[in-house]
Amino acid sequence: MDIKNIRNDFPLLKDLAYMDNAATSLSPETVIHAMNEFERHYRSNVGRGVHRLTTVSTQRYWDAHRKVAEFIGGENGTTVLTRNTTEAVNMVACGIKWQSGDRVVSTLLEHHSNFLPWMKLGERGVDFTLIEPHPDGSIDSAAFEDAIDDNTRLVALTHASNVLGNVLPVKEIASICKEHGAKLLVDAAQSVPHMPVDVEEIGCDYFCFSGHKMLGPTGTGILWMKEEDIEPLLLGGGAIDSVSRDKYTLAEGYQKFEAGTPNISGMIGLGYAVDYLEKLGTDKIERHEKKLTGRLIQGLEEIENVHLYGPHELDHRIGVVSFNVEGIHPHEVSHILDEASGVITRSGEHCCQPLMEYMGLQNGTVRASVYLYNTEEEIDLLLDTVEEITRRL
Known part of the structure; x- marks a missing residue:
């Protein structure tokens, strides 16, 4: 380079x-220009109306979703814009229909954002099990073999530690999860910006990361889902197909999870950040x-x-x-x-x-x-x- x-x-x-890139990366001029171009030349809401501005805005917003999905090999799943990794993880934690006796397995390496949402589930009778790392931060897949059982509903772990830098064997862990019928959530905030990733190859069910750590703007994050098997965190404009006095029908695809006006310029900027990374x-x-x-x-x-x-x-x-x-x-x-x-x-x-x-x-x-x-x-x-x-x- x-x-x-x-x-x-x-x-x-x-x-x-x-x-300090593990906290927030810098944004290149192309990302800043793309966001400013939205504000100056076609600022309009997405998916609302048919006038020329909203047509351009909606198309570029959709294009950004497509770019991000392709960047992580997630074309066959659903790519949802969130505010950050924290919101993406919480959407999963709040969207699963938990039952008392369910288990969540995680590690002591986790950022608070992939720790607190699962701990809080204890209030609903969900067991929260933590795996301790070796002194250098590594965790063998065998530790997950021992921790994951048939009561485990979800395994939630970081792809790469934001403190120690070690990368966990997520592909092997995904295989263990499948053996027990458990879902796998990967906090990829520290991996997506720095290495090639492919969610299909990993075999995870949920993949969460932040735009501001990968040259994109703050206030942008992604929740990728293999299947749309969680309840939307919010309901409102943009998330529905139809509404009557006594019932509603949700929209298809990512729209059902993005109620309200989203961070349009931010998502477009994130798309340009992906362009920059792919070019390099x-x-x-x-x-x-x-x-x-x-x-x-x-x-x-x-x-x-x-x-x-x-x-x-x-x-x-x-x-x-x-x-x-x-x-x-x-x-x-x-x-x-x-x-x-x-x-x-x-x-x-x-x-x-x-x-x-x-x-x-x-x-x-x-x-x-x-x-x-x-x-x-x-x-x-x-x-x-x-x-x-x-x-x-």
């Missing part, structure tokens, strides 16, 4: 070494990030008083690297990286408090997460700054 040319599409990078090639993006991640891990390993968390090997991991400097609060390290060198990182618990407690990390970690526009020079800048911080100890 021509990284220098790519960086020209992200003006914010002129002043910063941005490595997710396989090339993955290789570029692995190169940067290897350089970052090796460099941190060579600095005294730095503690690394997660797998050190590059196989089955993404470019999320968590570390601490002994004796210094993660927030202070992140602040120094920003103020001294313009290196933007995340610090704290990363919305994974149960995992932090399990690992004995009361204050969390510093997290550097790379993306397609990061460079080796930026990695070296982070390493030089961390090494300078350790010299003060």
Whole structure:
């Protein structure tokens, strides 16, 4: 990839070494332009009316759904626009008709958004079972063999950890789920932006991810469903085919799950983000990030008083690297990286408090997460700054 040319599409990078991509990525100019074009030239609601503006708006909104579906290999399922991964997970949690005695199996690696909705089901008599990871964050498929039984209604797990960076064997887990008649939900917020994915190959039933982590706008997310087997979270305009005084009929396809006026410009922008990623090639993006991640891990390993968390090997991991400097609060390290060198990182618990407690990390970690526009020079800048911080100890 021509990284220098790519960086020209992200003006914010002129002043910063941005490595908080696991939280929110930057958007290229093409995405921003597409959203502005909607507002300036054909702003109108979708699926309502027949005038020229709504015709254009509806077509481009539909095209964006198609682009996203094709990007994840999900043409045979239903692709629904949500606000984020959190809403997508909650739609499934609220849309299944649970019965007392049902079980949900998950892991301690989960982001709160794929943890709290299942925990809350305990109020309805649903058992919530958690699988603990190995010290490097990995979980063998055998652990799921032991945890999943015939009472398990759903398995909900992250595709890649937003703290430790390890990738879980979701395809193998999907096979185990099928043996027991359980559904599989994959939180793919950290995988879709960084590696090729194919929901058909994985074999999952629900696939959730966020637009703002894959060059798209904030306030956009996706729930992909193999089958439309959950109840819509909301009812209202746009979600129905017909309504009378005493009954209603839901619309077909994704529309039934998108009641009310959606984030039209955001969905169109997400479609353009997919165009951008496909043009570069997710396989090339993955290789570029692995190169940067290897350089970052090796460099941190060579600095005294730095503690690394997660797998050190590059196989089955993404470019999320968590570390601490002994004796210094993660927030202070992140602040120094920003103020001294313009290196933007995340610090704290990363919305994974149960995992932090399990690992004995009361204050969390510093997290550097790379993306397609990061460079080796930026990695070296982070390493030089961390090494300078350790010299003060």
